[in-house]
Amino acid sequence: MTAALLEVAGLGAQYGRVVALHDATLAVAAGELVALVGGNGAGKTTLLRTISGVRPASAGSIRFEGRDITRLAPARRVGLGIVQVPEGRQVFAPLSVEDNLRLGAYARGRERSAEGLARAYRMFPALRQKRDLPAGSLSGGQQQMLAIARGLMAEPRLLLLDEPSMGLAPLLIAEIFAAIADLKRAGATILLVEQNATQALKIADRAYVLETGRVVLEGSGATLAQNERVKAAYLGM
Amino acid sequence: MLETFLQFLFSGITAGAIYALVALGFTLIYNASHVINFAQGEFVMIGGMATVFLADAGWPIWAAAPLAVLLAVAVGVALERLAIAPAREASTVSLIVITIGASILLRGLAQLVWDRNFHTLAPFSGEEPIRVLGASILPQSLWVLGGSLLAVLALGWFFGRTLLGKAVIATAHNRLAAELMGIETRHVMTLCFALSALLGALGGVLITPITLTSYDAGVMLGLKGFSAAILGGMGSATGAVVGGLLLGVVEAMGAGFLSSAYKDAIAFVLILVVLVAVPRGLMGARGAERV
Ligand SMILES: Nc1ncnc2c1ncn2[C@@H]1O[C@H](COP(=O)(O)OP(=O)(O)OP(=O)(O)O)[C@@H](O)[C@H]1O
Ligand SMILES: [Mg+2]
Numbered sequence: 001m002t003a004a005l006l007e008v009a010g011l012g013a014q015y016g017r018v019v020a021l022h023d024a025t026l027a028v029a030a031g032e033l034v035a036l037v038g039g040n041g042a043g044k045t046t047l048l049r050t051i052s053g054v055r056p057a058s059a060g061s062i063r064f065e066g067r068d069i070t071r072l073a074p075a076r077r078v079g080l081g082i083v084q085v086p087e088g089r090q091v092f093a094p095l096s097v098e099d100n101l102r103l104g105a106y107a108r109g110r111e112r113s114a115e116g117l118a119r120a121y122r123m124f125p126a127l128r129q130k131r132d133l134p135a136g137s138l139s140g141g142q143q144q145m146l147a148i149a150r151g152l153m154a155e156p157r158l159l160l161l162d163e164p165s166m167g168l169a170p171l172l173i174a175e176i177f178a179a180i181a182d183l184k185r186a187g188a189t190i191l192l193v194e195q196n197a198t199q200a201l202k203i204a205d206r207a208y209v210l211e212t213g214r215v216v217l218e219g220s221g222a223t224l225a226q227n228e229r230v231k232a233a234y235l236g237m
Numbered sequence: 238m239l240e241t242f243l244q245f246l247f248s249g250i251t252a253g254a255i256y257a258l259v260a261l262g263f264t265l266i267y268n269a270s271h272v273i274n275f276a277q278g279e280f281v282m283i284g285g286m287a288t289v290f291l292a293d294a295g296w297p298i299w300a301a302a303p304l305a306v307l308l309a310v311a312v313g314v315a316l317e318r319l320a321i322a323p324a325r326e327a328s329t330v331s332l333i334v335i336t337i338g339a340s341i342l343l344r345g346l347a348q349l350v351w352d353r354n355f356h357t358l359a360p361f362s363g364e365e366p367i368r369v370l371g372a373s374i375l376p377q378s379l380w381v382l383g384g385s386l387l388a389v390l391a392l393g394w395f396f397g398r399t400l401l402g403k404a405v406i407a408t409a410h411n412r413l414a415a416e417l418m419g420i421e422t423r424h425v426m427t428l429c430f431a432l433s434a435l436l437g438a439l440g441g442v443l444i445t446p447i448t449l450t451s452y453d454a455g456v457m458l459g460l461k462g463f464s465a466a467i468l469g470g471m472g473s474a475t476g477a478v479v480g481g482l483l484l485g486v487v488e489a490m491g492a493g494f495l496s497s498a499y500k501d502a503i504a505f506v507l508i509l510v511v512l513v514a515v516p517r518g519l520m521g522a523r524g525a526e527r528v
Contacts (some may be wrong), residue, residue: 054416078419090414092407098405106404128362154419 004108005030005065005189006051006082006158012059013043013050020046022213024061028158028191033184035127035200036193036220037234038210044193045087045209048160051191052084053077064158078107081157085164087193089147097127100135104153110161112155120149123179141172148179159183159190165199177203200223209234240371245493246486247369250368251378251447253485254385258440259462260469260477261392262433268409268472269429272332276316276340278459279347280434283469284441284478285307285450286347298361306438312343313434317427340455345379347452360446381443388439392432396474405429437462457501464508470521479519 013021017188022041028034031206038044044101045101049055051062054076061070064080071078093102101120105113121128124145144164161180165173175197181203184190196199201207204221209230217224224230266274287305294300320335361380366373396402406426409413416422440458441450447452448454460525465484469476484504491503511519 038266052417054413073421074416075419075421078417084417086414086417090411092403092410092414094410095403095406100399103407103415103418103420106400150418 003030006191007052007063007066008047008060009063010060011047011050011057011062013046013055014044014058016165016178019058020213021050024210024213024215025060026208026215026218028189030189031187032205033180033190033192033203034095035197035204035207035226036191036210037195037197037200037207037230039233040197041212042146042210043213044210045162046213048084048162048191048193050081051160074139075107078154081155082160083151083156083158084160085151085162087149087162087166089140089143091135091138091143091150094134096132096136097135097146098131100150101127101153104150105155105232107154107192113153116153116155120153123152123182124149141175144168144172144176145179148176152183157189159188159191161192163193163195166197173199195234198225198229201230201235238246238272241493243370243372245489247372247374247378249486249489250467250482251444252383252489253373253465253482254381254483255440255444255458255481256461256465257478257481258385258388258436259458260465260481261389261474262436263437263463263466264472264474264477265429267466269405269426270321270332271329272321272336273463273471274430274433275333275336275459275463276343277341277433277437277462278455278457279307279343279464280313280437280455281441281458282347282450282452282455283312283343284438285358285445285454286351286356286441286452288442288445289358289450290351292358298359302442305442306435309434309438310431313430314427317430322423322426331479340459344453345457347395354372355449355451357446357449358445375447377443377446381447382444384439388436392436392474399434401428415455448479461504464504468508468511468518470518476518476520485521 006028008024008026011021011024024047036044047053050057053072059071063069064082069077092103101117102113105116125189126142127146127149135143148164158227168176177199180190180192191205192200201221201224207219207221207224208215209224210215217227217230218236259281262280263273266272287308288301291301291304316339320339321332324332324335353521360377362376366375369448396406403407404415405425405428408420408422412422461484464479465480468484469480484507487507488500488504492500515521
């Protein structure tokens with residue numbers, strides 16, 4: 001773990017006076033799939049938003065490839081390759097599927113965008129058929145695929161996924177997790193936030209457990225899946 | 238009778254085109270930030286007044302007009318950078334109050350820098366009316382219609398065809414997601430103020446040869462543009478154009494066939510009636526969809 005791609009140390013974040021994140025410390029190495037599990041309001045989304053820079057850090061530091069990016073503007077972080085697929089999909093409903101994808105490559109430029117489109121449609125053929133429809137007209141599962149595809153258009157070097165399986169039917173959840181496993185096999189570096197801890201721990205190399213804004217446990221996916229506390233709290237056993 | 242009707246129709250459409258430009262300015266800023274920019278009319282005034290004073294100083298109209306528009310754009314950018322952006326976290330109501338303050342300030346400055354008199358501008362291509370079916374159209378009206386049409390088409394192209402335009406729509410729809418795509422939403426806001434200043438100032442330049450201008454010409458035009466935007470459905474670009482034209486025509490008909498004393502009142506009665514019938518405006522969003 002010497003050459004971590006992302007190193008988060010002692011990170012704090014707050015909404016007004018509500019502290020949502022205390023002293024969070026974690027690392028993601030290149031090529032790793034790291035899961036972040038935790039209950040409602042644990043601070044998972046806040047952590048990802050602070051890593052992306054759309055929320056300010058109130059304490060601690062974020063390093064990417066050894067470089068301190070704690071105060072860097074969000075757009076610059078996307079430029080570096082830190083790309084987030086937000087919770088709840090958040091596709092641009094009035095714009096077409098293809099426009100959503102093109103905007104995903106906003107930070108990358110025109111030629112790369114054309115390549116990316118071909119790649120996205122290969123990965124999610126359903127999106128090709130709906131390319132000219134407004135994103136808002138897609139089903140929940142398709143919107144999630146669009147959100148992931150849109151994120152991939154930015155050519156992430158670190159992909160932050162916030163609850164990609166939220167609100168989906170079991171069949172679609174399996175599809176989404178299969179897509180994430182494919183990405184990992186292709187060498188992607190992923191920080192995956194999930195309430196669906198069973199599945200997340202199954203495909204993760206390592207995982208962290210976040211509770212009330214603090215990292216309380218960490219270990220390999222398999223180890224945490226066996227942990228009594230994790231089993232009781234997040235695996236429903 | 239037909240001639241009279243056509244005559245009123247032409248003058249209504251001419252005024253309506255200007256209302257539509259101002260309404261589009263309101264729409265742009267509203268969609269990007271939910272702020273109703275009550276300084277919108279001042280952009281129209283700056284466009285007209287700056288052209289007048291540059292022309293008086295000997296500049297040819299083809300140089301004076303673009304320069305005046307540029308001045309208004311600079312004012313729009315300054316308004317956003319200096320007054321709106323620093324207060325970004327404030328409530329929408331506070332931001333709206335800031336724009337009201339800015340409009341008062343701009344009117345005061347216009348009085349100081351220029352004067353308190355009425356001014357006009359020579360029509361761009363003569364004053365010889367063109368006869369159409371017995372009614373007469375001023376050549377300047379054609380400038381107004383052509384200029385407005387071009388502006389609307391350019392705007393349509395920008396939002397429909399360019400990635401930057403889509404980025405503006407994306408920011409208006411979901412600022413957080415836009416930021417996560419690497420779109421610099423701060424710049425998008427500035428761009429929207431610049432664009433709506435451009436639209437307003439263009440209207441001011443085009444209409445001044447017909448209606449005269451003065452330091453406070455923006456008040457009424459701003460109100461009319463705002464009314465047009467509400468009429469069409471705040472947030473809808475098509476609605477802004479439809480609302481503007483409708484308002485202009487109804488006003489002209491009312492002034493012509495009833496009494497010109499009621500011209501402004503007719504506009505506001507029309508708005509009341511429409512809003513009671515369709516609270517969201519003619520093309521207003523149904524449900525969550527905007528833009
Ligand atoms: N916009 C906000 N304003 C105030 N407090 C907030 C805001 N967003 C989140 N919080 C608070 O911050 C804490 C962490 O929230 P966060 O959304 O990061 O949790 P989460 O782990 O992502 O939860 P979930 O699993 O429900 O998505 C919670 O206590 C929440 O109430
Ligand atoms: Mg969350």
